[in-house]
Amino acid sequence: MATRLALIGGGENAASYTTVTPRLPNAAFVAVVDPQPDRAQAAADSLGASITANSLEKLLERGADAFDVVIIPESNHARSSLALQAAEAGKHVLTASPLAPSVEDAERVVEACRSADVRLMASSSLRFMPSHQAVKNALADGKLGEPGLLRMHRWSQPSGPNSANDIVLGGAVAGIDLAIWLFGGSPTEVYAVGRSGYAQVHLGFPDGGMALIDEARTLPSGDGYLSLSLIGSSGAAYADDHHNRNLVFQGGDPSAIDTGQGAAALTAQLEEFVSAVEEGREPAASGAENCTAIQVAEAAVTSLQSQQTLRLNGGSYELA
Amino acid sequence: MNSPKFRFASLSVVKHAYLNVAMAAHPRFDPVVVADDADQPDWVHERNQEFADEYNIPYVRDVERAIADYDVQVAVVNSEAERHCDLSVRAADAGLHVVQDKPMSNRVSECDRVVEAVERNNVKFLLWNRNRLPALIQAKRVVESGKIGEPYAVHADFYFAKDAGPRKDANQPKKPPINWLERQKEAHADGSDGGVGVDPMGELKIEGIYPLAYIRMLTGANVRQVFARTTAHFHQACVDNDIEDLATVTLEMDKGILGTLCIGRIGAASHPDIGEIKIHVLGSEGALVISEARPEISVYYRGQSAAEYPHQRIADDNNFQLPEDFARAIDTDGDTMLNARAGRAICATVQAAIDSGRSGTAVAVP
Known part of the structure; x- marks a missing residue:
């Protein structure tokens, strides 16, 4: 049935x-x-x-x-x-x-x-996007070696509460979850900065791994922007909208439009x-994993407010 | 009326000589002498002599005498990083304008000496950079046009897809540590010896100047605080010398501007050309994404060598624009596009990032 x-x-x-x-x-x-x-x-x-x-x-x-x-x-x-x-x-x-x-x-x-x-x-749906699945598969197949650096930009229009805290505890959780998924474990260091409509989260993983995630909700109307790159010890993957856009000429500066990934995710x-x-x-993407990402996001909010690094100690994040 | 030409002395040419070549190719500058200190090791003298021979100019093993005897107005400094500032200070004290290769120095205190000497002698100083690449000019134009409003966050990716000796391999039996200087001397053959010197330098020191200069140009802001992660992820030479080949830096700047830097020498297999180099700018009214590699063309063919980049940058006249800017600064008694104070600020940002990477805490930029 x-x-x-x-x-x-x-x-x-x-x-x-x-x-x-x-x-x-x-x-x-x-x-x-x-x-x-x-x-x-x-x-x-x-x-x-x-x-x-x-x-x-x-x-x-x-x-x-x-x-x-x-x-x-x-x-x-x-x-x-x-x-x-x-x-x-x-x-x-x-x-x-x-x-x-x-x-x-x-x-x-x-x-x-x-x-x-x-x-x-x-x-x-970030984890399930074909582009991110391909990056994960390349990593799992050993093509990229050990993950070293994850860079992610995710930009969209303003929507709902838009303080840096709101963004970190809202949409940025998905990016944090993606980082944890790709690195295969929790970050050991968390640092974050932000302002109205914007937040950037800096994560450190064991064995020198690192991730930078920025989430902006200040774009004017139109397309959003999503870009991810993962640098590994023996290869790199670039899931990057910059290269995957089409152009529209309508007088003045040309515009780039997102081709999207359809309903696949x-x-x-x-x-x-x-x-x-x-x-x-x-x-996949279990509730327990989401709890981990939310925990990191909460640490990022503490970092935003204290302007200090938080470190994983036992099961919780503490000010360094 | 023809603009006057400036005669320049190359004070040490131990690295790949792009800077000296660019200066010599510009119609306003003439190379007239190569000079270095007599007590330098043989390999330094050999490289200096090679460049002198190539340009059919003398090599003098006495910096002060060369400056005095050859009627030069400009010094081009391209030594090992730890000698950059000392040579620049001596040139400035002799009344010469100075073009200096990156990094400005290994130590902020050395940069302070240059700032003081340049300002006391009222000479011009240009730190070599890439701010006049076509895509950077375009980015600056867009930002200055106000189309994206006030920039509030700038992100730079600066990956060089080059190898740097043996790959890091923790599983291999322990070998003697790689000597940094010897490794850099070997790298001279393929022009990847940007870190040449006795003092080991990670990627932040070797290349950090470029993306940080982009960010500075686009924002006009100083970096006030950084948080960084650094690691030796790729190359055994970096492991052995306790320096990074991969780093991420959170930047907190004047005017509340935020930013990040990703930098690494990520290995030749990790990109189809020289590396992913991009700038993302978020503004109050919009945003900008720029690939530093543009414009480029792609050439693919049967039997293509793996060593040949299938994507080739074109129309890059950065090497003309920098000497042009330097000549203009001298002509007009104006400022250069990246002067000693700006170089010092970048060096201090790099040092703070390295300190942050080691301490795991945010560090104020001195």
Whole structure:
């Protein structure tokens, strides 16, 4: 039987999932939750789902047996409480990153899922982008040698709370998670600086590894920018939008446009989670891994505020 | 009226001689003598003599006598890094304008001597740099146009895809440590001896001047504090000499401007040409991403040697623009594009980054 999915907060996210649904042979959307009934219905129609509700609570009341997995997209800011609710109802949880606004809240969700013996994935699509998968594969195949330096730029338009702290504890968690994933462990040093609309996080890993992640939310309207390079001891990989853009001439300075990577990342993410549910195993980008990234982000916020380095001591980060 | 020519003395030409060649190729400068101290080792004298022979000019083993006897107005200093500043100070004290190769020095205190001598003697000083590469000129133009607003963060990547002797290999039986100077003398053959000298120098000291000069040009700001990670990731010579070949630096600058620097000698296998060199500028109204390698062409063919870069930079007249700028500074009694104070500030930033890498803490730039 196909794994049955429920999209929570579906109205504004349905379009991207509609693109992906036909590519998932072993999964199907059966329910959509949205506080606005007309939006819920429109999303359900586009996804081929038969059940709508205006809250997860109502969905559980009306049809708890009708679905297996809840999907909580990035736009939903009540992710941790929804994830707790779903886990307590015995539902597998795929949520956007960060899983929660604090590591304590995130660990609570991880523990709830563990107790309920349900799978938990907490990830942005960054890990699943074809470009980043290719970098990871090159590293795993030994082509790059030992990872030495990760550089990542991620720029977009202003959205929501935009202080440096907000950025570090929000979108930057995905970049931190990516760094931990590529280096294969937690950073031992954390230093961060920032300003309104911008943050840069500097991480040190064991054996001399290092990562620089900058996240800006100050671009004018239009495309965002994403660039990643990984320098290893015997090779390097450049997943770099600068080289992968097309040009538009319309008078004045030409513009560059992002060709994008389509729906491949979201598809890969869903496929991985559905497979993990079917196989009863821990998914890639697990909730526990997201907790680690949130912990590093919290250390980065402390660094932002104290203007000092934090070092990993035992399981926690302390001012150096 | 034709502009006057300046006669220059090359004070030591021990490295690959790009700087001296560039000066000699410019119509405003004439090489007239090579000079160095008599007590230098034989290999130094041999290289000085080679350059003198190539340009059919005399080699004099006495710096002060050469300056006195050959009616020179300019000194071009291209010695080992630890002698750069001393030669520059002596030239400035003799009333010569000075063009000096990078790094300015291994020690900030030496840079201070140059600043003092240049200002006391009212002579011009240019630290060699790459700020007039076409892409950098373009970047500066965009920033100055105001199109991206006020720059608030600048990121520079500066990777040289070159090898530097044996690869680091912790699993190999312990061999005698690689002697830094001997390794650099060997590297002269392929022009990768930018770190030549007795004192070992990591990539921050050898090449850090270039990206830090880009950032300085684009922001006009001094670096106030740094946090750095440094490691010997690639080359055994760097392991043996306790210096870095890979580094990341967080930069905190005047006016609240932030930035980063990634730098490394990452090995020939890691890039299809000389290396990834890029600048990212975030401004209040937009952003800019520049590849320093542009413009370039690509040439691929059957039987192509692995040693040949398939991507070739073109239209690079940095080597003309720098002497041009230097001549203009002399003509107008103006400032050079990278003067002694700017060079000193960059040297201090590099030293703070190295100190930070060793201590694991943020370090104020003195």
